Structure formats: structure tokens, C-alpha cells
Amino acid sequence: xxxxKLAPLALxxxxxxxxxxxxxxxxxxxxxxxxxxxxxxxxxxxxPTTTAPPEEGGVLVAGSPTEPTSLDPILESVLTxxxxxxxxxxxxxxFSPELAYEPGLAESWVVADDGMSVTxxxxxxxxxxxxxxxxxxxxxxxxxxxxxxxxxxxxxxxxIADITAPDDETVVFTLARPEPEALFSILAVNPSxxxxxxxxxxxxxLTRVDGGSGYFVLDEWRAGTxxxxxxxxxxxxxxxxxxxxxxxxxxxxxxxVAALKAGEIxxxxxxDPSAAVQIQGDPTLVxxxxxxxxxxxxxxxxxxxxxxxxxxxxxxSYGLDRVEIxxxxxxxxxxxxxxxxxxxPGSLPLSEFPSYTYDPDEARRLIGEAGATELTLExxxxxxxxxxxxxxxxxxxxxxRIGINATIVPLESGVWFENLSGLNYDLIFGQSGxxxxxxxxxxxxxxxxGAWNYSGICSPDFDELVNRAKSAVGAERVALYxxxxxxxxNEMMPYAYLFTMNSLWGWSVNVQGFVPLPLKEIRFDATYLxxx
Amino acid sequence: xxxxxxxxxxxxxxAGKRIKPLAFVRRHVVLSVALVVFGVIVLAAVLAxxxxxxxxxxxxxxxxxxxxxxxxxxxxxRYGRDLFSRLIFGARVSLGVAGSAVAIAAxxxxxxxxxxxxxxxxVEAVSMRLADMVxxxxxxxxxxxxxxxxxxxxxxxxxxxxxxxxxxxxxxVRASVLVEMRKDYIDALRVSGASPLRMMxxxxxxxIGTPMLIQATLATAAGIELEAGLSFLGLxxxxxxxxxxxILGEGRVLLTRAPWMTIGAGxxxxxxxxxxxxxxxxxxxxxxxxxx
Numbered sequence: 001x002x003x004x005k006l007a008p009l010a011l012x013x014x015x016x017x018x019x020x021x022x023x024x025x026x027x028x029x030x031x032x033x034x035x036x037x038x039x040x041x042x043x044x045x046x047x048p049t050t051t052a053p054p055e056e057g058g059v060l061v062a063g064s065p066t067e068p069t070s071l072d073p074i075l076e077s078v079l080t081x082x083x084x085x086x087x088x089x090x091x092x093x094x095f096s097p098e099l100a101y102e103p104g105l106a107e108s109w110v111v112a113d114d115g116m117s118v119t120x121x122x123x124x125x126x127x128x129x130x131x132x133x134x135x136x137x138x139x140x141x142x143x144x145x146x147x148x149x150x151x152x153x154x155x156x157x158x159x160i161a162d163i164t165a166p167d168d169e170t171v172v173f174t175l176a177r178p179e180p181e182a183l184f185s186i187l188a189v190n191p192s193x194x195x196x197x198x199x200x201x202x203x204x205x206l207t208r209v210d211g212g213s214g215y216f217v218l219d220e221w222r223a224g225t226x227x228x229x230x231x232x233x234x235x236x237x238x239x240x241x242x243x244x245x246x247x248x249x250x251x252x253x254x255x256x257v258a259a260l261k262a263g264e265i266x267x268x269x270x271x272d273p274s275a276a277v278q279i280q281g282d283p284t285l286v287x288x289x290x291x292x293x294x295x296x297x298x299x300x301x302x303x304x305x306x307x308x309x310x311x312x313x314x315x316x317s318y319g320l321d322r323v324e325i326x327x328x329x330x331x332x333x334x335x336x337x338x339x340x341x342x343x344x345p346g347s348l349p350l351s352e353f354p355s356y357t358y359d360p361d362e363a364r365r366l367i368g369e370a371g372a373t374e375l376t377l378e379x380x381x382x383x384x385x386x387x388x389x390x391x392x393x394x395x396x397x398x399x400x401r402i403g404i405n406a407t408i409v410p411l412e413s414g415v416w417f418e419n420l421s422g423l424n425y426d427l428i429f430g431q432s433g434x435x436x437x438x439x440x441x442x443x444x445x446x447x448x449x450g451a452w453n454y455s456g457i458c459s460p461d462f463d464e465l466v467n468r469a470k471s472a473v474g475a476e477r478v479a480l481y482x483x484x485x486x487x488x489x490n491e492m493m494p495y496a497y498l499f500t501m502n503s504l505w506g507w508s509v510n511v512q513g514f515v516p517l518p519l520k521e522i523r524f525d526a527t528y529l530x531x532x
Numbered sequence: 533x534x535x536x537x538x539x540x541x542x543x544x545x546x547a548g549k550r551i552k553p554l555a556f557v558r559r560h561v562v563l564s565v566a567l568v569v570f571g572v573i574v575l576a577a578v579l580a581x582x583x584x585x586x587x588x589x590x591x592x593x594x595x596x597x598x599x600x601x602x603x604x605x606x607x608x609x610r611y612g613r614d615l616f617s618r619l620i621f622g623a624r625v626s627l628g629v630a631g632s633a634v635a636i637a638a639x640x641x642x643x644x645x646x647x648x649x650x651x652x653x654x655v656e657a658v659s660m661r662l663a664d665m666v667x668x669x670x671x672x673x674x675x676x677x678x679x680x681x682x683x684x685x686x687x688x689x690x691x692x693x694x695x696x697x698x699x700x701x702x703x704x705v706r707a708s709v710l711v712e713m714r715k716d717y718i719d720a721l722r723v724s725g726a727s728p729l730r731m732m733x734x735x736x737x738x739x740i741g742t743p744m745l746i747q748a749t750l751a752t753a754a755g756i757e758l759e760a761g762l763s764f765l766g767l768x769x770x771x772x773x774x775x776x777x778x779i780l781g782e783g784r785v786l787l788t789r790a791p792w793m794t795i796g797a798g799x800x801x802x803x804x805x806x807x808x809x810x811x812x813x814x815x816x817x818x819x820x821x822x823x824x
Contacts, residue, residue: 253785254784254785254787272785274610274785274786274789275785277789278788278789324591324593327593328591328593328596328610328611328612383766389771390610392771392772393591393611393771393772394591394611396772397589397590397591397772407770408770408771408772409770410684410766410770410771
């Protein structure tokens with residue numbers, strides 16, 4: 001009797017176990033791009049190469065904290081999305097590790113004498129992943145798309161008056177003002193990629209497909225798990241050393257530490273020093289810090305009292321002990337900075353900024369002058385920005401010392417950006433774009449009505465000074481930039497500029513040839529895995 | 533007339549003599565220890581400003597990541613703040629949030645249960661079905677959703693926990709009321725023309741005190757856990773205020789550099805919750821006439 005009752009149950013259990021064991025072990029859905037995989041992989045390396053890639057190749061497993069929402073260059077501004085896209089697409093020019101401009105899809109260029117236009121010669125025979133050859137029509141098409149209404153970073157291109165293509169290999173950029181330097185820096189950064197119009201025509205957009213010509217081709221996107229790229233054999237450079245890259249999504253920085261130590265991932269870009277330092281001492285891992293241009297700031301909402309009062313803003317600046325903030329929030333992994341990051345034209349020694357010397361008495365005096373004693377305010381911060389989150393309690397403590405009662409309001413990334421751009425805040429933490437050029441921050445972030453002017457500041461005198469600087473050259477230009485910096489910090493202070501943060505990297509000892517740039521751009525075109 | 537019977541009085545009436553403290557402790561060792569532990573924590577929370585060696589918000593750049601020492605009994609965190617002081621002030625937050633939440637839930641749930649049990653019919657049906665709907669959700673999930681929706685703060689965490697426990701109290705009070713309604717004195721009151729309000733508040737309420745007290749104890753324990761969970765996730769107490777949960781959250785990333793944060797907060801939460809559970813259990817055993 002007992003056996004009779006037990007047998008069917010045992011059979012059921014066995015069936016369940018067998019079914020589970022035979023089941024597919026990856027839970028995510030698979031998306032393969034139409035056509036590009038087979039085309040790229042099956043073609044043999046054709047064009048003669050200038051530099052032969054090293055024998056070692058390998059597939060780099062790079063950890064990424066966030067899965068991209070899409071891979072369409074005009075819809076994404078998030079760093080983790082560009083981590084993937086930057087490998088799939090090319091720009092006309094690119095940065096060398098020393099931040100000089102190198103040929104990309106453009107082989108050479110000539111700046112007109114009046115500085116109002118730049119003529120680019122395209123690289124002949126450069127191919128897209130689809131097999132189509134690059135022509136000037138593709139460049140025109142790409143910039144139309146980048147400057148369209150839907151493009152999220154369209155404001156970057158406001159200085160371009162017109163783009164024309166006299167022939168298949170030539171593109172002429174005509175500028176609104178004689179600012180060729182600004183053009184170069186815009187063309188070399190992430191969003192300015194050249195896209196394949198035939199792919200967009202076929203798919204409607206590039207959210208899930210590969211319309212690029214870059215070093216790597218989109219192979220597989222397993223939602224929730226990873227995105228895989230393979231080497232593009234027909235790349236104009238001859239091809240990158242790596243056979244492929246797998247971007248694996250790692251939920252948080254502690255998991256990344258564990259994954260690096262276990263060898264599950266080969267590379268990770270940290271934002272939290274507390275997590276990053278935990279890989280030190282592991283003989284299989286390399287921990288690197290590199291200086292970076294993006295800096296953290298606190299924006300004042302200059303459209304509201306008392307933040308509209310320059311005396312109040314100066315007062316707060318005197319009341320911020322930047323040395324203490326950098327020490328406690330980042331353990332000195334960065335540099336205190338003015339509006340222009342150290343090393344760029346227009347950056348000044350901190351001694352030129354009186355309000356950078358910590359002086360709580362002067363702070364109280366100025367705040368009193370602005371009639372804002374015993375003020376209560378909200379300090380908004382994006383919960384996704386580790387440096388800002390770490391700095392917030394220190395800032396609150398320092399503000400308390402000068403009689404300001406601040407409450408920290410952590411916001412989810414999307415909401416934070418809405419509040420920042422919509423001027424819906426009292427004080428808010430932000431991060432600069434880190435462009436290796438002074439024109440962009442001066443104009444976009446600080447100019448009247450600038451695309452990234454998140455403080456609402458407007459000073460016609462300042463705008464006029466900046467315009468003069470943009471038209472000048474050489475030493476005169478630098479001197480004018482410096483005057484503009486001085487004006488920004490000592491008179492205007494729309495943002496309390498704080499510090500740059502060093503980029504923190506952890507990678508396996510097998511990873512070679514990866515060069516961290518001080519910009520937000522991350523490229524794996526020279527990276528390879530040395531065989532262990 | 534039924535008198536409110538407290539555990540002590542029942543014990544004494546059973547024994548037939550006046551209760552002696554020492555005898556009580558010897559008979560209920562676990563309960564006594566739990567009561568003392570909980571009492572010490574509550575006392576520490578109340579006396580926090582006087583007994584904490586440092587200001588819990590005071591930053592000290594020269595004293596970051598220190599281990600336990602004479603100046604800092606449990607070490608310091610990444611900002612050089614004294615962990616021991618933060619845990620004591622954190623007790624205020626945790627007990628305050630859990631306590632207020634349970635008080636609100638007991639008040640609201642108690643009223644609902646009282647009315648539902650007394651009037652019956654559709655009032656009872658509707659309110660109990662609503663209670664069932666809330667109770668169907670996993671507790672932490674509902675708390676997270678509410679706290680995230682209302683906006684992260686200690687106040688909204690209190691509200692979220694209160695919402696979570698109102699149906700629990702409603703059901704318990706209703707059950708007690710139903711039991712009482714069957715007793716003769718209710719009929720007597722009805723016949724003598726007592727108003728519903730008088731019957732509910734003057735006569736029914738005193739008799740449901742014990743089940744409510746037991747539930748309140750257990751709910752407070754759960755409330756402390758929920759507040760810790762919400763603060764750990766960043767949905768409860770906001771920085772720089774100290775809460776046991778937020779200290780756990782901060783300590784997670786710093787586990788290899790400042791393990792005493794996780795250990796300290798973890799032990800304090802566990803001990804407090806355990807003490808409360810033991811007290812609640814003991815109360816339940818004492819109130820149950822079938823147990824010895």
C-alpha cells in the first residue's frame with residue numbers, strides 16, 4: 001500500500017528534475033542583428049594594414065553597471081550605453097591618448113583662412129559593417145540625424161551653420177562663428193558618430209541594430225545578461241587586436257569586485273573608491289587611477305531668492321571647505337578645480353579665487369549681506385553619482401556651520417536630470433561634461449540660454465568676453481579664457497565648482513593595451529588579452 | 533462585569549498569593565532577560581543626547597575608518613563619525629518609527645476591528661475583505677512600494693509600516709470582539725438600553741487589551757526590521773541621519789574596511805528584535821489559558 005502511494009510521487013519528482021536539468025540555462029531573450037554577423041565574420045581580412053595586430057586576441061569580458069536602454073547614438077547620452085556604442089561606431093576624428101586630434105573616418109582636414117569653415121577629406125574605401133562603402137552622403141545623413149529634433153545631444157552642434165558635400169570624399173563644415181577648435185572637439189567626442197543610412201532605412205532606428213563602421217560589430221544582445229561584439233575584420237585600420245568584447249551587466253560595484261577576483265570579468269570602471277580599493281593586493285588584478293576632466297559642482301538656482309544674489313553664492317563658496325570635502329568624500333582621489341579643469345586653457349591656480357579659501361566668518365558675513373541668515377534649503381543629488389552622494393553629508397555639515405540648514409534629497413537619475421534642467425531645485429549636485437575644450441563649457445553651461453545652462457545665469461558681459469576669446473588665437477586666447485574664468489568664479493559663481501574625480505579602473509593582469517583617457521570616452525581599439 | 537485581566541494578575545490569582553519579583557524572574561527567566569534588554573535599549577534611546585560620547589553627525593577627517601578604541605568604542609565610519617553614538621541615536625529613529633507606526637496601526641486597525649465586529653454584516657464584510665487585500669501582499673514588497681511612491685523619508689517609512697499593520701490589528705480586534713459579543717453581559721447591556729458607543733468603548737475595548745498588546749509587541753519587532761530594511765535600501769531614513777538600517781547599508785560597501793559597522797548595526801537589530809519577539813511570545817503564552 002505504502003509503495004503504491006509513493007511511486008507516482010517519486011516518478012513526478014524525477015520528471016521535474018529531468019526537465020529542469022534539460023532546460024535552457026540562460027533565461028534572457030536573444031536578439032541577433034539582421035545580417036551583420038555572417039557578413040563580417042565570413043569575409044577574410046582584405047585591405048593592407050598599416051599595423052598588424054598582435055598575435056594575442058581573445059575576448060574581453062568587460063563589466064558594466066547598467067544595461068543600455070538602446071544602442072541608438074541619437075537617443076543615448078548615458079556613459080554605460082556609450083561604453084558599448086563607442087566600439088561599434090567611428091567618428092570623423094578621434095583623440096590620441098595625449099588628447100591630440102587624430103584622423104578617424106576623415107583622413108585629413110583643412111581649416112579655412114577666415115576660420116569659418118573646415119574641409120574634411122574622407123578615408124577612401126572605409127566600410128560600414130553592412131559592407132556599404134562610406135561616402136560624404138553618409139556624413140551629411142549622420143549629422144542631419146544628430147541635429148534633428150529627436151537627438152538628445154543636438155545642442156552640441158549649435159555652432160555649425162551648414163554642412164555640404166562637394167563630392168563623395170569631401171565634407172565641408174561651415175560655422176556660425178570662427179571657432180574651428182570647438183568644432184574639432186565636438187567631432188571627436190562620442191555622439192558625433194557616422195551612421196549607415198541603409199541600416200536606419202531598413203530598421204527605422206538604431207535601437208537594437210548596428211549601423212556603424214567601428215572596430216567591433218554587434219553580435220548578440222541577451223537582455224539582462226550581456227551584449228557581445230565581434231571584431232570587424234574590414235575595419236579601415238586593419239582591425240583591433242581583440243577577437244571580441246562581451247559587456248556583462250554587473251548589478252553593483254561590490255559584485256564587480258567579486259567578479260573581477262573570480263575571473264568572471266576582465267575589466268571594470270568603478271565610481272566608488274570604497275569598492276575599487278578592495279581589488280588592491282590581488283596579484284591577478286591591476287588597480288589604476290587616472291585623472292579625468294569631468295568635475296562635480298553644486299548648482300545654484302539663480303532664478304530664485306536668495307540664490308539669485310551673487311553675495312549669497314560667494315558666501316556659500318567661502319563656506320565650503322573643498323579640501324575637507326575632497327578628503328572625506330573621495331579620499332583625495334581627484335583635484336579641486338575651477339570652472340575649467342586643470343590642464344586646459346583658462347584654468348587658473350586656485351590662489352586666483354579668493355572664495356576658495358575656507359573662511360566661515362566671511363561666509364556668514366556675505367550671507368547676512370544677502371539677507372539669508374537661518375536659511376533652510378534642499379540639496380538635491382543624483383543617487384547614481386557616487387562622488388556627489390559621498391560629498392553631500394560633508395557639504396550639509398559645512399553649510400550648518402555657516403547657518404544654513406540643508407536637507408539631502410537623493411533623486412533617481414531620470415528625476416534628477418529633469419529637476420536639474422527644469423531649474424526645479426534650490427541647490428543641486430551636477431557633473432560637468434569633461435570636454436577637453438574651454439569653449440563648450442563657457443558657452444553651453446554658462447552662456448545666456450546655453451543648452452546646458454542649469455543654473456539660469458545670464459551675463460551679457462561674460463558672453464561678450466567669451467565670444468572675443470573664441471575668435472582669438474594663441475596667447476591672447478588663453479589670456480581671455482583666464483579672464484573669463486576669473487569673472488565666473490569671483491563675480492558670478494553660478495555653480496560652486498568642486499573637484500574632478502579620478503577615474504578608477506580594475507582589470508585582470510592579462511589585459512594589455514588599454515589606455516584610460518581623461519575624457520568620458522572609453523575605447524578598446526588597442527586592447528588585447530595576453531595569453532595567460 | 534468582566535475585568536481586564538493582566539498577565540500578572542492571572543498568575544497571581546492562579547497561585548493564590550501576591551506576586552514576588554524574584555519568584556517571577558525565576559519562573560520566567562527568558563522573559564525577564566528579554567524585558568531588561570529591551571528596557572536598556574529604550575532607555576539608551578531616550579537618554580541618547582546625554583549618554584552618547586560624540587555628536588552622531590560630527591565629521592572628523594582625522595579619524596576615518598578607525599577600529600574600536602577608547603575614544604570610539606565601536607570605531608568610526610568613512611567620515612570619522614563615531615559609530616557607537618550613531619547606533620544610540622539610531623535607536624531613537626528605529627524605535628520611534630516602529631513605535632509610531634504600530635501606534636497608528638493599533639489605533640486605526642483597532643477602531644476598524646471594533647466597528648466591524650460590533651456591527652457585523654456589510655461593515656464587517658467590506659472592512660475584512662480590504663484587510664485581506666493588504667495582507668495578501670508580501671510585507672517588505674508593499675513597504676518598499678509605498679515608501680518609494682510616497683518619497684523616501686523616515687516619516688513615509690512610518691506611514692508605510694502603519695498601512696501594513698492596520699489590517700493585522702483590525703483582524704485581531706474583530707476576532708476578540710466577536711468572542712466578547714457572545715458573552716452574557718453584552719446581552720444584559722443591550723437589554724438595559726446601553727448605546728452602541730458606550731458598549732464599544734466602555735465595555736468591549738478594555739477586554740481586547742491583551743491580544744492587542746501581544747500583537748503590538750510583535751508588530752514593533754517587525755516594524756524595526758522593516759525600517760531597517762527600508763533604510764538599508766535608501767527608502768527610509770535619509771543621510772546624514774543615523775538609523776540602524778542606513779548604517780547597515782553604508783557598511784555593506786565598506787565591509788572589508790570597516791566591518792564593525794555591519795557587525796554593530798546587525799547585532800543591535802537582531803538583539804532588539806529577538807528581545808521583542810521573546811516578550812511577545814511570553815505574553816501570548818501567559819494569556820493563553822490552555823498552556824501551563
